[in-house]
Amino acid sequence: MTSEQKQSLFNQDLIQFLNDSPTPYHAVKSIAERLEQKGFKKLEEADAWQLADQGRYYVTRNDSSIVAFTNGNLDQGFRMVGAHTDSPCLKVKPKPELNKQQYFQLGVEVYGGVLLNPWFDRDLSMAGRVQFLNDSGELSSGFVNFKKAVAMIPSLAIHLDREANKSRSINPQTDIPPVLCQLGKEEKKDFRSILKAQLNAEGYDNVVEVLEYDISFYDTQSAAVIGLNNEFIVSARLDNLLSCYVGLDAMLKAVESSISPMVLVCNDHEEVGSQTAVGAQGPMLKSILERVCGSSEQLTRTMARSVVISTDNAHGVHPNFSDRHDGNHGPLLNKGAVIKVNANQRYATNDETSAMFRILCQAEKAQCQHFVTRTDMGCGSTIGPLTAGELGVKALDIGLPTFGMHSIRETCGVRDAYELTGVLSQFYSMNKLPL
Template sequence: MEHAEFNKDLLKFLNASPTPWHAVATMKQRLDAAGFEELDEKDDWSLVHNRGYYVIRNGSSIVAFRTGAQDAAASGIRMVGAHTDSPCLKVKPNPELRRKGFFQLGVEVYGGVLMNPWFDRDLSLAGRVTLLDGQGRMLDTLVDFRKPVAFIPSLAIHLDREANTSRTVNAQTDLPPVLMQVPEEDTTGFDELLSQQIASDSGTKVRKILGYELAFYDAQEAGFVGLRDEFIASARLDNLLSCYIGLQALLNTSGEEAALLVCNDHEEVGSVSSEGAQGPFLSAILDRWCGAGKVKAIARSMMISADNAHGVHPNYLDKHDENHGPVLNKGPVIKVNHNQRYATNSRSAGVYRHISDELGLPHQTFVVRSDMACGSTIGPLTAANLGVTTLDIGVPQFGMHSIRELIGTEDGFTLFRVLTEFMQRKQVF
């Protein structure tokens, strides 16, 4: 895959994946097209060498792997991890608000949302719905309104003269989006509107909505930015970018070596769930793949946790350690924290630097300022759960956790090239 093709395909992936469920569905389509076989956790498995498989849990997390030419206990597994979720505004279970003829939906803040950028944006709505269909069968379906259907208007500065110096956002009262105007006698419910969209999307006749997990998202598509198109702007770059990079690396490996991609949901809220990185999903897959050889396989394995890094912002240079300010388009960022907020150690960092140097590709290093708190990733969680040597790395970006984020056009492709080589390396250590 060439550089330009990589970035154009990345935009398609981002635009097709407004929620974790859509992201996993998009990855499933690509894995199916590449000949990977889907496995069901309820069934018996009979894995063979030199094959590709994948497992989906809850529709929002996925593990895909190549078994390689020999037993994983002898070869180890080259693992890459990412997460499918992004901070957003999720619709509450009983969301309907009618005020002064405006139909609004109550929302719950999911993850560490940078809330101010959500105002005055064209918003759409997507997610998973559980329902009874026309025959009374219970099923899950994906829904995506696609077009802009909502807006969170700012309060005019004339009504808040201190807006530019002291305005704060109240998540309960300030964030309910406006979807339409309705007459006083209108009794149209959200479930009815949702049922109409599902019928339009899939032709499914809805007898009853039983539940949903829906999120508003930026209706503006991903695109190139800059006088020389040197940037990509999009929603959900944290961390669908890493999901895409890891998937493309797995699909482009030779298949001779055992390799695995895990994309977990719920990283943005702590990863404590059945499909999150603190849950048993990955370990359960490895148990069934490796059997009694799991401990030996882990001892020969390495995990690269890929999650975006904070690029040095030219307007806020003092927010970075002066020797560790990653620059966009200057290479992926090895993330280090000796208090174990990142799982990188000298050995795992050395493996990445060695491969990157062999390929003649750039890399950078990030350490948070000593007087600031450090974020974290699925890296330490996976390292602790499995006992696997782990590296934390990511593409540098601006605007992390905003509704629209920015990366350089070079760094994703660079990380893809290194991860592809890592996943087909005969010996990691």
């Protein structure tokens, strides 16, 4: 099989993963299923652990964050790759029902830094987790995914707002409640009843009452390869399911050959600050690694030999807005992974970890680029500094260049993710890192 054929198969599977993962809950489920196919066993945090030498394991928390690891030679240090499962979106409020002008709408909250304009006039569905009372009187939970388009947010016609192309702004309270259906004059809809019916349709036949939920809207349009020369992938949630997939695929490719303990951590809540029980600034990863090490003493010694590569998307230089980038640091799509650098430690990269990554890229004959934000603009951040701060570990921030970050549909290059998988697989399996 040629390299081009392998890349094509890789991207087809990536597209399937993106389509199967409309929420962090579904993303974690997809990751867990792929891990289990390679012999990884699920551990429960509340149980005592008996870890086999060279064993393969994973742990989930809240169904929305996952840590996978192999139990290797701790003297080698952990080889860790980090990403996040959440993406900016619209979440349904607890009492969401809006009945206006005989249309049924749902009130929504904005989760994370959503680019709101592209959400208008899209075919929207809903997915997430539901807590319900079952027929035994117990609290149960289930995942739902309506899959088909059930809603839209219609734009206001330009005839009713002649200045729309010059000055229209969006009020997130009043302008974005999605429209789901029309109503009769006295008709009312109850969202929990809708969720109960959906649970029944998806095989949960013991639902007595829907109590609470975490439901998000998402775009039903499939991820796809586009471009005159098929050079782009477009999809929802590339930030940051793209990195989750790359990290997972790299780990699974290296699992048979690596003697070092490997870790993949995919945290929820990065888009809202990470300071939660399941976020990168929470205790989840450290608590798992301490249990693997057996003591805080061993953890400290192992961390001194460990490295974490935080993988999150990077801003590709936009041809219509190239002035938003530093002239020497404008990453291009399909030209390799981006090393992110910030003097104020918004990224965790330093000269040592950056040099290590460049050597890994050279070993794989892969390209790499640098990103530094314009000095007169603010810089975003990632889970890299948070993970490094929690663990005291050497860290590096990288990402794949994209267009439209935080839009309902983002764009990346067809070659970049495939190349980065090879580099991260090298990172996982190399006996001695160039540090």
